[in-house]
Amino acid sequence: ELKVEQNPLFLSMQEGKNYTIYCNYSTTSDRLYWYRQDPGKSLESLFVLLSNGAVKQEGRLMASLDTKARLSTLHITAAVHDLSATYFCAVFGSSNTGKLIFGQGTTLQVKP
Amino acid sequence: EPEVTQTPSHQVTQMGQEVILRCVPISNHLYFYWYRQILGQKVEFLVSFYNNEISEKSEIFDDQFSVERPDGSNFTLKIRSTKLEDSAMYFCASRLGDTGELFFGEGSRLTVL
Numbered sequence: 565e566l567k568v569e570q571n572p573l574f575l576s577m578q579e580g581k582n583y584t585i586y587c588n589y590s591t592t593s594d595r596l597y598w599y600r601q602d603p604g605k606s607l608e609s610l611f612v613l614l615s616n617g618a619v620k621q622e623g624r625l626m627a628s629l630d631t632k633a634r635l636s637t638l639h640i641t642a643a644v645h646d647l648s649a650t651y652f653c654a655v656f657g658s659s660n661t662g663k664l665i666f667g668q669g670t671t672l673q674v675k676p
Numbered sequence: 677e678p679e680v681t682q683t684p685s686h687q688v689t690q691m692g693q694e695v696i697l698r699c700v701p702i703s704n705h706l707y708f709y710w711y712r713q714i715l716g717q718k719v720e721f722l723v724s725f726y727n728n729e730i731s732e733k734s735e736i737f738d739d740q741f742s743v744e745r746p747d748g749s750n751f752t753l754k755i756r757s758t759k760l761e762d763s764a765m766y767f768c769a770s771r772l773g774d775t776g777e778l779f780f781g782e783g784s785r786l787t788v789l
Binding site: 595597599605606607609612652654656657661662663664665666667668669 | 707709717718719720721724726731732767771773776777778779780781782783
């Protein structure tokens, strides 16, 4: 059974600081997704990483994928309060039904 | 922009009652899913649906759960006899097929008393 693990699970940081969230997964997959969730809200797609070495950036967030290491990172640059949310990575399961297996989520709190 | 829509946004029910959650996936999408999220926890896969049948289901999706696509546009999740532990946010999602990106609805919050 595919396992997806994120760390840290909770991150409190000051505005202006940089930090990285890690996502490890247990079986081979060449597709990984990052989602953002605000409290009580739905999942907003941030990044779709479709191949080894893929790197995508949007504003202060940058995601990368290393399929050989089974690792994805979400790097936050110069954090601002608006980035406070829970971030999930998700990987396709081994079946061909397209189900996603989610990590536990990383709750980011950016303090002014 | 096309979106997945879900109704109701919040439903409160008594234990043992039947509940139907409704979803309208994006119109040209072919794969449909239900996920659930217990408050403060991770998002868990329930079931996938393709070509008018279940393609995969998780251990959570027991005999109390069923899905249906009754009219080619709606996609429903039925819980026959709700339990307290069914209280969660239920998300519907759909995808076209090629890119694999899943688009999620806003969710239906189910509270079982």
